[in-house]
Amino acid sequence: MLKLDFYVQHLVREGASALHIASNAPVRFAFPGGDRSSTKPIEHAQVVLVLEETAPPAAMDQLLRGKPATYVHVTDAGVRVTVNVDPVRSTEWIVSVRPGDAPAERPSERPEPVRPSIGRVPDVTRPMIEPAPQRPRLDARAPAAIEGTRPLEAPKPAAPAAPVMSSHAENAMEAAGVNVDPVPGEPRINHYLRMMVAVGASDLHLSSDVVPLVRRHGEMMPLYARGIASDQELRAMLLEITPTRNKEEFAKVHDTDFAHMIEGLSRFRANLFMDRKGIGGVFRQIPFDILPPEKLGIPPKVLELCNLSKGLVLVTGPTGSGKSTTLATLIDHINQRRADHIITIEDPIEFVHPNKKCLVNQREISTHTQSFKSALRAALREDPDIVLVGEMRDLETIAIAIETAETGHLVFGTLHTTSAPSTVDRIIDQFPADRQEQIRTMLSESLRGVISQVLCKKKGGGRVAAYEVLITTSAVSNLIREGKTYQLQSVLQTGRALGMQSMNDHLLELVKTGKVEAEEAYLKANDKQVFKDLLNKNEIPFKMPGT
Numbered sequence: 235m236l237k238l239d240f241y242v243q244h245l246v247r248e249g250a251s252a253l254h255i256a257s258n259a260p261v262r263f264a265f266p267g268g269d270r271s272s273t274k275p276i277e278h279a280q281v282v283l284v285l286e287e288t289a290p291p292a293a294m295d296q297l298l299r300g301k302p303a304t305y306v307h308v309t310d311a312g313v314r315v316t317v318n319v320d321p322v323r324s325t326e327w328i329v330s331v332r333p334g335d336a337p338a339e340r341p342s343e344r345p346e347p348v349r350p351s352i353g354r355v356p357d358v359t360r361p362m363i364e365p366a367p368q369r370p371r372l373d374a375r376a377p378a379a380i381e382g383t384r385p386l387e388a389p390k391p392a393a394p395a396a397p398v399m400s401s402h403a404e405n406a407m408e409a410a411g412v413n414v415d416p417v418p419g420e421p422r423i424n425h426y427l428r429m430m431v432a433v434g435a436s437d438l439h440l441s442s443d444v445v446p447l448v449r450r451h452g453e454m455m456p457l458y459a460r461g462i463a464s465d466q467e468l469r470a471m472l473l474e475i476t477p478t479r480n481k482e483e484f485a486k487v488h489d490t491d492f493a494h495m496i497e498g499l500s501r502f503r504a505n506l507f508m509d510r511k512g513i514g515g516v517f518r519q520i521p522f523d524i525l526p527p528e529k530l531g532i533p534p535k536v537l538e539l540c541n542l543s544k545g546l547v548l549v550t551g552p553t554g555s556g557k558s559t560t561l562a563t564l565i566d567h568i569n570q571r572r573a574d575h576i577i578t579i580e581d582p583i584e585f586v587h588p589n590k591k592c593l594v595n596q597r598e599i600s601t602h603t604q605s606f607k608s609a610l611r612a613a614l615r616e617d618p619d620i621v622l623v624g625e626m627r628d629l630e631t632i633a634i635a636i637e638t639a640e641t642g643h644l645v646f647g648t649l650h651t652t653s654a655p656s657t658v659d660r661i662i663d664q665f666p667a668d669r670q671e672q673i674r675t676m677l678s679e680s681l682r683g684v685i686s687q688v689l690c691k692k693k694g695g696g697r698v699a700a701y702e703v704l705i706t707t708s709a710v711s712n713l714i715r716e717g718k719t720y721q722l723q724s725v726l727q728t729g730r731a732l733g734m735q736s737m738n739d740h741l742l743e744l745v746k747t748g749k750v751e752a753e754e755a756y757l758k759a760n761d762k763q764v765f766k767d768l769l770n771k772n773e774i775p776f777k778m779p780g781t
Contacts, residue, residue: 237284239309278325278433293607297321298428311479344568391770421475442468442512450689465512470770472515493582520584524566535733540568545682546639550651558584558650575621579609610634623647629664641682654704655722655758678714688758690750698749702737738765752776
């Protein structure tokens with residue numbers, strides 16, 4: 235049973251005049267004596283899925299473009315309803331469903347027609363986001379009970395096959411002559427990106443001979459039941475939005491990075507690559523709005539680093555751990571409170587920072603400058619107060635960043651390390667043995683703090699960051715200078731009064747507060763045996779993943 239049909243069944247049986255579904259709000263049924271609501275709110279992604287099963291492609295495209303849409307739906311029981319949808323914003327839709335004057339006859343069933351390839355929209359308008367295997371499927375779960383009404387009968391479990399457009403909806407769409415071709419004048423990739431944002435995914439993955447996939451709540455899931463693209467079809471769609479410079483780079487080295495934007499929706503960091511089957515692309519959503527520190531859960535001591543006038547602050551973590559988001563929040567925090575000059579050096583530019591109290595100049599590698607190291611050299615002559623280095627990827631960039639911090643500037647940078655002690659070791663090990671003692675001295679004097687982070691799956695959906703925070707004190711400086719970085723882990727344990735915290739401590743806190751499952755925290759812990767002992771010490775039930 236379709237999810238919308240399930241709600242309509244309840245609407246008709248109880249004699250309600252209308253059904254109202256809004257993102258992140260309880261489902262409401264309108265009665266002459268007043269509204270009755272469900273006990274739990276429905277997420278925006280679930281609202282999108284409810285509509286996506288029944289809305290004609292033309293109506294769905296309108297909604298994804300932020301325009302209201304109205305369509306008629308006929309349920310499996312033959313009930314005709316009118317559906318009005320108002321997309322207030324990209325993450326909030328308001329749906330009103332009202333029954334028609336009389337039931338309509340169901341269109342005759344017929345075998346499902348063969349669909350064309352990804353080049354046409356019919357292949358890419360049926361999303362297939364499914365919850366993780368351990369969670370109950372949305373379409374196999376009854377909606378929350380409605381106060382003051384009889385309990386609903388749970389629908390039959392969905393078939394294991396991938397969900398596709400119902401045949402009666404497809405017949406009605408074809409009979410009405412609905413245009414299912416791509417929107418004229420807009421790149422075809424935009425439809426995928428709009429759908430990705432609508433279902434609450436962070437990344438879109440397109441590969442040759444594979445259905446489109448997205449990363450939602452940290453897990454890879456199919457976006458559409460159909461839509462396998464050949465290398466030739468996918469190449470035409472991806473190169474349609476690729477800047478000329480990046481096309482040339484891709485032709486030479488078979489991968490390239492650039493930014494793509496949909497006005498009024500979001501920016502996207504794009505990476506094109508080649509694999510054994512052909513071309514592929516990954517798009518990371520970069521929202522226009524920068525999240526406030528309290529939304530990210532950034533520790534207060536980290537925000538105090540934004541008040542420094544000089545020094546080096548490093549944000550580290552594996553790929554996809556939210557480093558860019560954290561850095562954007564810290565820069566925005568400075569932008570709102572200080573009257574300084576900020577220079578960012580990125581590849582490519584991700585979050586866009588408007589001038590607030592600060593002057594912000596954002597430079598992109600290969601577009602505005604040749605490399606990180608050349609941009610850093612030039613920055614010293616551009617009168618900056620704060621410099622953000624998107625990635626400290628080589629010895630020379632690291633050396634110039636440390637020198638910049640030593641010359642009286644506040645420098646923010648990133649490294650792909652998993653802990654604060656390993657970050658210090660990584661920087662020192664980048665240099666030849668005959669220079670390491672000098673770099674230890676320079677780093678001990680310029681380093682002000684290290685924030686290492688990972689993203690954990692949150693209970694109930696979404697993700698939450700866990701942070702390890704090392705604040706440079708005289709004791710920390712001495713350990714770095716003397717090459718005793720192995721003792722930094724002990725400093726993290728004893729420096730809690732100074733705002734320091736280890737990754738294991740924060741993961742344990744997330745488990746205790748009910749935000750993260752113990753098994754998920756265990757998987758993200760750097761020292762798993764120590765974390766397991768912490769769980770046992772705090773009498774927290776724990777089951778080894780995979781057992």
